[in-house]
Amino acid sequence: MNRRRELSARWKLTLSYAGFLFLAGALLLALVWVFVLRWLPEADPRAIQKAFGAVIIVGPSRSDMLRGFAPAAAIVLAFLLVFGLVGGWVLAGRMLAPLTRIAHAARKAAKGSLSHRIAMTGPRDEFRELADVFDTMLEQLESHVGEQQRFAANASHELRTPLAISRTLLDTARNDPTRDPDELIERLRTVNSRAIDLTEALLLLSRAGRRSFTREPVDLSLLAEEAVETLLPLAEKRRVTLDVTGEPGQTAGSPALILRMVTNLVQNAIVHNLPAGGTVTVHTEQRPHVCVLRVENTGPALPPELVPALTEPFQRGTERIRADEHAGVGLGLAIVHSIVQAHDGTLDLTPRPTGGLRATVRLPGPSRTSPPNSIHEIAGRSSEAGRGDARPRLVN
Structure with missing residues (x-):
């Protein structure tokens, strides 16, 4: 027409x-x-x-x-x-x-070229402001597209690995009828569990990025205690001491996502620790308009240039790869970072001078005092009344 x-x-x-x-x-x-x-x-x-x-x-x-x-x-x-x-x-x-x-x-x-910039000079008028905003948008878009491309490539590689292993195991079983079926089933179960964990991690990462959750009052200290109690058997197996301190910290968000965030931080601190005699410290505190969670662990010294890449998907770092069932799928800190961003918070990763990592999460505090009939607040007060000012030290 x-x-x-x-x-x-x-x-x-x-x-x-x-x-x-x-x-x-x-x-x-x-x-x-x-x-x-x-x-x-x-x-x-x-x-x-x-x-x-x-x-x-x-x-x-x-x-x-x-x-x-x-x-x-x-x-x-x-x-x-x-x-x-x-x-x-x-x-x-x-x-x-x-x-x-x-x-x-x-x-x-x-046409797909996101590296071009206008870089307009001259007086800062409306056209200059529009050009600067457009350059900023192109920079963010280029970074986002590059990150998505790397993520897609890494996810495809990670998902292809367990599938390739499963096919190899099945081909071996077909060519060798005398092979023990119980051993084959156990290995297939391990590989399948890893693939399921990776898929669930990818779905969780996508959900956190979309911010498709309902915000509720959350006591960060209670979730920290729950995560520590869940991971206590893993800490005992690795001979790592868990120390939980601090005070109730009120914030708002998804209890399930925040619990996963704390769990990932504590699990990461346990897995990437000393072979024996390591410690993990979990501390919560309430500051004006900010709720703080700090997780520190002992371990080998981390190069400063490695720390910024730890929150990228599938970027474990050479010094931090562990070849056991608790090594994860390379999305632990990436999920933490995504959940923190979805809750309008910040995540700071700092290598400790004596070795190990210090992870500090800052989430927005409640805009006003929560009602006393909040389930989380009632539970927090009951727990605080039962334990005094400090939480128990969990020593294995």
């Missing part, structure tokens, strides 16, 4: 400038006509002679001046129209040049 071609913005501005100039000229000439020509009397030699004695001044009549004024006015209006069109075209081009650069960058971005 054919569409009528519309004028460009440059042509519209040009016609607007020229029209305005032409109208201003026409009004000026009209004023000359009204206030000069219209009130000019016809030349009367007798009246002039009577007024000035022997001096006689004879000038052109009004009709003669009108006949001479009309062609000159037409020439002036024609000149103003041409001048307005040419000058308007040039001025419109200069005014729209920043938009042309922005449109060029947008076309390149639409």
Whole structure:
């Protein structure tokens, strides 16, 4: 379906400038006509002679001046129209040049090139502000697309690994009928469990990124205790001491997601610890408008350049890979980071001078005092009344 071609913005501005100039000229000439020509009397030699004695001044009549004024006015209006069109075209081009650069960058971005930047210079006007915002959007979009591409590639690789192992085990069993079926079933079960864990982790990461959850009052200290109690058998197996301290910390969010966040932090601290005699400290506190969770663990020294990559999906780091059933799928801290962001909080990872890692989570505190009939607050007060100021130290 054919569409009528519309004028460009440059042509519209040009016609607007020229029209305005032409109208201003026409009004000026009209004023000359009204206030000069219209009130000019016809030349009367007798009246002039009577007024000035022997001096006689004879000038052109009004009709003669009108006949001479009309062609000159037409020439002036024609000149103003041409001048307005040419000058308007040039001025419109200069005014729209920043938009042309922005449109060029947008076309390149639409073709998949996100590395191009406008980098506009000059006075900080509306066009400069628009260009800077567009550059920021391109930078964030390039980073997001790159992250998604790396995530998709890593997820495909991680999901392909257990499937390839399962196929190899099945091919081996088919070619070797004498192989022990119980051993095959156990190995397939292990591989399948790892694939399920990875899939659930990916789904959890996606859910946290979409923020598709209902916010409820949450006591971070209670979730920390629950996570520690759940992981106590793992800590005993690895001969790691768990120490839980602090005070109730009120925030708002998804209890399930926040519990998973705390569990991942504590499990990560237990797994990546000393071979024996390690410690993990979990501390919660309430600050003005902020609820803080801090998880510290002993362990080998971490290079500072490795720490920023720990929250990226599947980025475990060479020094932190463990080849056992609790090594995880490489999404533990990535899920923590995603959950913290979904709750408008911050996650700080800092290597400890003596070895190990310190993870500090800051979540927004309640905007106002929670009602006393909140289930989490009642449980928190009951727990606090039963344990005093400090929580019990869990030593294996």
